[in-house]
Amino acid sequence: MGYMYIDGMKIEYTEEKNILEVIRKAGIEMPTFCYYSELSTYGACRMCVIENERGGIEAACSTLPRDGMKIKTNTPALQKHRKMILELLLSTHCRDCTTCSKNGSCRLQELALRFGVKQVRFENNRPEKKKDTTSKSIVRDPNKCILCGDCVRVCREKQGLGIIDFANRGSNLRVTPAFDMDLCDTDCVNCGQCAAVCPTGAITVKDETEKMWRYLDDPTKRVVVQIAPAVRVALGDEFGIEHGENVLGKTVKALKMMGVDSVFDTALSADLTVMEEAAEFMDRVKNGGVFPMYTSCCPAWIKYAENKHPELINTNISSCRSPMQMFGSVIKKWHELSDDERELISVAIMPCTAKKYEAARSEFTENGKRIIELSLTTQELATMIREAGIQFAELEHEYLDAPFDMGGSGAGVIFGVTGGVAEAVIRQCSDDKSSGAVKDIKFVGVRGRDEIKEAVIHANGRDFKICVVHGLANAEKVIKATQNGETYYDLIEVMACPEGCIGGAGQPFAISPERDKRAKGLYHTDERIQIKFSDKNPSMNYIYDEIIRDKAHELLHVKYGE
Amino acid sequence: MEQKFDFGAVDAVIEMHGNEQKNLITILQSVQTEYHYLPREILEYIAKRMDISLAKIYSVATFYENFSLDPKGRYIIKICDGTACHVRKSIPILERVRDMLGVSEQKPTTDDMMFTVETVSCLGACGLAPVMTLNDKVYPAMTPDKATELIESVKKGDNEA
Numbered sequence: 045m046g047y048m049y050i051d052g053m054k055i056e057y058t059e060e061k062n063i064l065e066v067i068r069k070a071g072i073e074m075p076t077f078c079y080y081s082e083l084s085t086y087g088a089c090r091m092c093v094i095e096n097e098r099g100g101i102e103a104a105c106s107t108l109p110r111d112g113m114k115i116k117t118n119t120p121a122l123q124k125h126r127k128m129i130l131e132l133l134l135s136t137h138c139r140d141c142t143t144c145s146k147n148g149s150c151r152l153q154e155l156a157l158r159f160g161v162k163q164v165r166f167e168n169n170r171p172e173k174k175k176d177t178t179s180k181s182i183v184r185d186p187n188k189c190i191l192c193g194d195c196v197r198v199c200r201e202k203q204g205l206g207i208i209d210f211a212n213r214g215s216n217l218r219v220t221p222a223f224d225m226d227l228c229d230t231d232c233v234n235c236g237q238c239a240a241v242c243p244t245g246a247i248t249v250k251d252e253t254e255k256m257w258r259y260l261d262d263p264t265k266r267v268v269v270q271i272a273p274a275v276r277v278a279l280g281d282e283f284g285i286e287h288g289e290n291v292l293g294k295t296v297k298a299l300k301m302m303g304v305d306s307v308f309d310t311a312l313s314a315d316l317t318v319m320e321e322a323a324e325f326m327d328r329v330k331n332g333g334v335f336p337m338y339t340s341c342c343p344a345w346i347k348y349a350e351n352k353h354p355e356l357i358n359t360n361i362s363s364c365r366s367p368m369q370m371f372g373s374v375i376k377k378w379h380e381l382s383d384d385e386r387e388l389i390s391v392a393i394m395p396c397t398a399k400k401y402e403a404a405r406s407e408f409t410e411n412g413k414r415i416i417e418l419s420l421t422t423q424e425l426a427t428m429i430r431e432a433g434i435q436f437a438e439l440e441h442e443y444l445d446a447p448f449d450m451g452g453s454g455a456g457v458i459f460g461v462t463g464g465v466a467e468a469v470i471r472q473c474s475d476d477k478s479s480g481a482v483k484d485i486k487f488v489g490v491r492g493r494d495e496i497k498e499a500v501i502h503a504n505g506r507d508f509k510i511c512v513v514h515g516l517a518n519a520e521k522v523i524k525a526t527q528n529g530e531t532y533y534d535l536i537e538v539m540a541c542p543e544g545c546i547g548g549a550g551q552p553f554a555i556s557p558e559r560d561k562r563a564k565g566l567y568h569t570d571e572r573i574q575i576k577f578s579d580k581n582p583s584m585n586y587i588y589d590e591i592i593r594d595k596a597h598e599l600l601h602v603k604y605g606e
Numbered sequence: 607m608e609q610k611f612d613f614g615a616v617d618a619v620i621e622m623h624g625n626e627q628k629n630l631i632t633i634l635q636s637v638q639t640e641y642h643y644l645p646r647e648i649l650e651y652i653a654k655r656m657d658i659s660l661a662k663i664y665s666v667a668t669f670y671e672n673f674s675l676d677p678k679g680r681y682i683i684k685i686c687d688g689t690a691c692h693v694r695k696s697i698p699i700l701e702r703v704r705d706m707l708g709v710s711e712q713k714p715t716t717d718d719m720m721f722t723v724e725t726v727s728c729l730g731a732c733g734l735a736p737v738m739t740l741n742d743k744v745y746p747a748m749t750p751d752k753a754t755e756l757i758e759s760v761k762k763g764d765n766e767a
Contacts, residue, residue, distance in 0.1 A: 200659065200662075205659065206658075206659025206660075206661050206662050207659070207661060208661055209659065209661035209662050209664065209665040210665050210669075211661075211664055211665055211668040211669075212668045212669070213668075213669050220661075220664075221661055222649075222659075222660035222661040222663070222664035223646060223660075223664060223675075230661075
């Protein structure tokens with residue numbers, strides 16, 4: 045706590061962990077490549093340099109504020125310094141900006157423009173490195189890497205994986221998986237957070253929009269799209285709509301304009317997941333099943349468990365398929381029951397890069413055909429909307445298509461935020477189905493941004509201990525604690541991405557407070573939906589009686605590894 | 607060439623130094639002393655055993671010039687190319703040795719896995735320049751001919767370096 049002087053302005057600082065945060069609080073947009081408030085400070089890019097009283101140059105991200113400190117953020121020396129750094133970064137950077145998938149959202153491009161780098165005096169004499177396209181979810185192009193280490197730190201610190209790291213040193217320094225393995229051969233879980241934090245096009249999400257356009261153009265294909273809960277509160281970011289605003293209606297309209305035959309809401313199949321998962325949970329309670337029970341919606345978490353904790357697969361982890369796959373199965377059955385002769389193409393719009401991997405899993409492929417043909421990210425959808433020239437912000441709302449036009453219940457919608465799955469299951473298991481009960485559940489402790497949350501609920505005459513965790517490094521802590529017997533939980537919800545699917549790598553990139561607005565958007569939607577409980581969703585009867593019939597186990601559950 | 611690794615010995619090394627991330631370098635050094643290089647299988651084993659990501663271990667192993675990820679020959683020849691040795695003509699020695707064994711900078715080890723030829727920046731024995739070492743035994747004031755002679759004697763089995 046104290047005061048410092050930034051460019052002559054007297055600024056108060058309190059909790060800020062470095063002067064970069066104080067400078068930004070003062071309304072000055074300091075440039076950075078390697079700084080994220082949620083990751084450890086690395087201090088490598090040197091873009092956030094400031095000049096101290098003695099004319100010395102320091103990196104703002106790794107300098108603590110001191111009372112009475114006087115700094116300047118924009119002097120000729122600093123300008124020259126920043127420009128030189130950019131020029132040097134560009135000297136070894138491939139410069140095919142116009143064809144780069146990060147064109148328009150690349151930080152290197154943005155800062156080069158902002159600091160007026162007009163020419164690069166140095167020749168790029170590096171031999172071209174091989175692009176890695178082996179992953180189902182992400183593409184790594186080492187020629188565009190600026191060695192900021194953001195991907196290395198997010199993978200290690202948030203996911204506890206460390207799939208990629210620096211190798212060699214000096215001018216040979218590079219970021220790579222161990223032994224230059226292809227990503228598909230590593231234990232990468234496809235969460236895509238490395239791509240989300242990458243300031244350039246060095247790590248990007250696999251682009252499959254072309255495939256989608258081809259399906260839409262083909263009259264022999266019946267293209268059916270489902271939209272995940274978290275997408276509706278993030279897509280607007282790409283079109284200047286207020287953060288966290290629910291744009292489901294506009295999204296449906298845009299998809300219809302592109303030629304999609306039917307648009308459904310994954311929140312509906314999230315209700316199915318709640319029904320199945322709550323039933324599974326209560327069945328375990330009654331028949332002495334395995335505890336803790338882990339949720340199974342997050343494909344990155346499933347892959348992580350397969351790699352690191354195979355003992356949890358097909359035992360502790362719920363056998364429920366993810367909402368995307370459940371809806372896939374329902375859509376497939378529904379299509380078979382209809383008299384539509386066209387080939388079904390089931391597409392999912394997801395906040396997630398790991399869903400691309402999940403869709404391709406052998407467990408979800410029948411006779412060589414995937415249940416979900418294509419899983420596109422929120423950002424890919426935004427790209428398609430722009431390509432089509434649709435003025436998204438101006439669009440009228442359109443309703444979902446029959447027969448699933450009811451959409452999801454409030455419980456299904458909150459699946460998109462950390463704690464949502466747990467809250468939905470608690471609602472389902474709760475004996476009291478009044479609106480007062482819904483309010484009470486809201487405050488048991490499953491909501492909020494905390495990385496590990498605990499809650500106790502009372503149902504069926506006893507207490508249940510619930511844990512909600514996001515980030516796989518945090519999940520590992522919880523798993524270890526339960527396995528050591530340090531703590532006990534009945535139900536554990538795991539989401540790999542920060543704050544759950546709203547922070548998914550397929551979303552427009554955001555850190556809190558913007559990300560928190562997405563959570564608020566989902567909770568607000570829940571409040572406005574009359575139906576709060578999954579089993580009260582009238583579509584459930586229709587789906588169970590008319591489509592699934594006696595095939596619930598076959599269509600909605602999975603045994604991994606088969 | 608099938609090579610079996612003794613993971614029990616690796617366990618012993620880890621136990622000796624302590625199973626903590628900070629001891630990784632000393633553990634890698636011990637492994638390299640044993641095998642003359644860092645076998646991938648052992649690094650993978652260490653990663654699991656010490657709960658350090660394989661990419662991190664690879665990062666450490668590639669950072670230090672002293673660690674090698676490629677198998678080395680039974681005899682490791684180091685030719686000093688520090689300033690003192692260089693001006694006293696270490697390069698002709700290096701060229702002769704490489705010619706003789708058919709190796710290069712890119713491929714420092716002979717196909718029969720007998721010899722590995724490396725340069726070092728200084729062995730700290732400038733008074734004896736130009737210096738060459740054979741499995742850490744120092745040979746002072748070398749000439750190309752003396753180097754040839756030394757290698758021939760090793761090949762014949764006269765030298766037990």
